Amino acid sequence: MPCPSLPLTGGCQCGAARYEIAAEPLTAIACHCMQCQKQSASAFGMTLRVARESVTVKGTLARWDRKAESGNILTCLFCPVCGVRLIHQAGEASVTVNLKAGTLDDTSWLKPAGHIWVESAQPWVREHLAGPIYEKAPPAFDDLIAAWRQEQG
Ligand SMILES: [Zn+2]
Numbered sequence: 417m418p419c420p421s422l423p424l425t426g427g428c429q430c431g432a433a434r435y436e437i438a439a440e441p442l443t444a445i446a447c448h449c450m451q452c453q454k455q456s457a458s459a460f461g462m463t464l465r466v467a468r469e470s471v472t473v474k475g476t477l478a479r480w481d482r483k484a485e486s487g488n489i490l491t492c493l494f495c496p497v498c499g500v501r502l503i504h505q506a507g508e509a510s511v512t513v514n515l516k517a518g519t520l521d522d523t524s525w526l527k528p529a530g531h532i533w534v535e536s537a538q539p540w541v542r543e544h545l546a547g548p549i550y551e552k553a554p555p556a557f558d559d560l561i562a563a564w565r566q567e568q569g
C-alpha cells in the first residue's frame with residue numbers, strides 16, 4: 417500500500433508525546449533481534465527509517481542509551497508518562513532516525529520492505545517473511561530502500 421499523504425502523524429499510547437513526519441519514509445523494516453523482541457514485548461520491532469530533519473516531536477521525551485551489538489551507542493526516546501518507545505537514533509550526527517512504526521495513527525498501509533536479524537526470529541514468523549532478508553544486521557540499507565520504493569510504486 418502506498419504511504420498516505422504527508423505529514424504522517426503518530427504518538428505514544430497516552431497522548432503526551434506526539435510527532436509528525438513531513439517527508440516520505442526511506443524504508444520500513446522489521447527487526448527480529450532479541451533486543452527488539454524485548455523492547456516491543458512482542459515478536460519483532462517495526463521501524464520506519466526517516467530523515468531526522470523531517471521529524472517534529474511535540475511533548476517531552478525521556479531518553480535511555482544502550483550499546484548496540486556494533487558497539488555504537490543507540491539513543492532510545494520514549495514517553496516518560498506511558499513508557500512507549502517512539503524513536504531510536506544512532507548518535508547525534510545521524511541524518512536518519514528510526515521511528516517505531518506501530519505508533520503511527522494509521523498503520524493500515526504499513527508493510528515491512530525487508531527483515532533483519534532473522535537468525536533470532538520466532539519460528540512462526542519466519543514462515544511469512546518476504547523481501548530482502550538478513551540473518552544479522554544488513555551491511556547497507558540500499559536493498560531495503562529499493563524494496564520499499566518498489567513496494568510504494
Ligand atoms: Zn505517553
Ligand SMILES: [Zn+2]
Nearest residue numbers: 447448449452
Ligand atoms: Zn532489533
